[in-house]
Amino acid sequence: MNDMGALATLPAAEFSAAASLAPPLPAPPPASTPRVSILLLCYRDAAYIRAAIDSAFAQTVACEIIISNDCSDDGTFELAVEQVAAYRGPHQVSVRRTASNRGVTAHFNEVMALASGDIIVMMAGDDIAYPQRVATILDAFGRAPQAMVLGSDFDGIDTDGSPVRISFRQRPERYEFDYYVRIGRLIGLLGATLAFRRCVFDRFGPLLGPIEDNALSLRGALLGQSLCLRQPLIQYRRHSGSVSGTVFARDEPREVAMRRRYERTVQFYRGTADDLDACLRQIPDLPAKKRRLAEQVLAMYRIEAQAREAILLQPRWRWIGPVMRGLAQRGLRRKSAERALKLLIPRAWFGLR
Known part of the structure; x- marks a missing residue:
């Protein structure tokens, strides 16, 4: 493996850690199972990144895991590099950072060019996925061929990981265009819970706009269905530095x-x-x-x-x-x-x- 110090100084540093010495926890998926890419996107998540990466490693289906830092200056990238270097397991893991700060959608678009999966699972550097998340998503896609995008319920946690109630309008099981018109609100699936078939991106090209969740929800509705699973599959962390807190100014004067x-x-x-x-x-x-x-x-x-x-x-x-x-x-x-x-x-x- 390349020298870690040199890697950390490169504008877009990247390296891989493949399955190796320890007995594999998840069994390799059958040839007929769609390949899954987890995009773990992070920015200024030094306090939370280890738990997020551990939850990606704990998935019970072998995945490609791409950990990408949007050029933050708080040590998130260095912590991720250290954790991936020590990884021994069945997942194919890489860690990288952007050459400059891109913002949510541009960062997502850049990482999508690197992903090889048929199913893309989104993760944030401050959230925690339950071990069965990917397996549940694959099962749901298999049972719903028309589903293009899936979200899920979630359990709220605070900065310390303690349970917290997060107010979020009740989500329907199906996000179709008549739903938006009927309720008169422009709220899509929660981005932190999203997974989608690769064609949702490839069919239309890079996302436009500053945020990915509503755009992906609407693309899914165009191509088929966007569904919300009633099972909580992540612990969604609410804190002042989160993307939602920044976009909606929840913690500002x-x-x-x-x-x-x-x-x-x-x-x-x-x-x-x-x-x-x-x-x-x-x-x-x-x-x-x-x-x-x-x-x-x-x-x-x-x-x-x-x-x-x-x-x-x-x-x-x-x-x-x-x-x-x-x-x-x-x-x-x-x-x-x-x-x-x-x-x-x-x-x-x-x-x-």
Whole structure:
């Protein structure tokens, strides 16, 4: 194996540790079993990365495991290198880091180019997967040929790994376009729980936008089904440095949290809309009903981005256009009616200055 110190200094350092001396824990999968790639993406996760990697090693199905650090400066990469160097087991493991900080989606796109699996399982450097996670995912895909993307329930933990209740709207078992229109909310599967067939990426190319979970959920609905398993398959860690905490400004001071949440949500909605729009253009033969519903969801994302941007940056009379488009759009009528009331009250009353 190459010198570890030299590896740690390379901009995009990478090495592999294959199955070797210890008796294998999981049996190699049969030839007919889809090959699985676990993408363990991490950034500033030094306090949690060892537990995350251990949970990947504990999977009961032999996998390709790619541990990729998005060029953080807190020692996460060095800890991962050390842990992989000591690994002896059945999984094919590699660890790398990006040459510069990419951000969530660009990092994901870069690592997807390295993965060889038919099934891609997402992991974060601050979460813990239960040992049966991959086996359960493979079984679910086998029982549901139309399923393209799978998420799951989860158990919440805090920074110390203690159980914590995490408020998350009840997730349906099927994420189809009519669901988004029916409930009027643009919430997809939780990214930390996602697994998907490789064609979800290869069919359409790299993801657009800043966040991967809604884009993958919608791609799965385009190609077949996106499903949520009722079984908790991970321990999902909530802390101030997590991706969700950063995107939605949950732990920032109240006087800045709402503005930043609006700014980030505008980017998130617009990027997801761009990805869905690009995917729709690549499926000219999509069934008419599904296309109609997908276009309604696309319109919902566009209108929500426009409305939040107008509230954030524009005088009140400029809010009227997005509000009126929302009132005319199935799925957004109630939210747009509520938003129309904001025309009558001071901005500070709903958290903006």
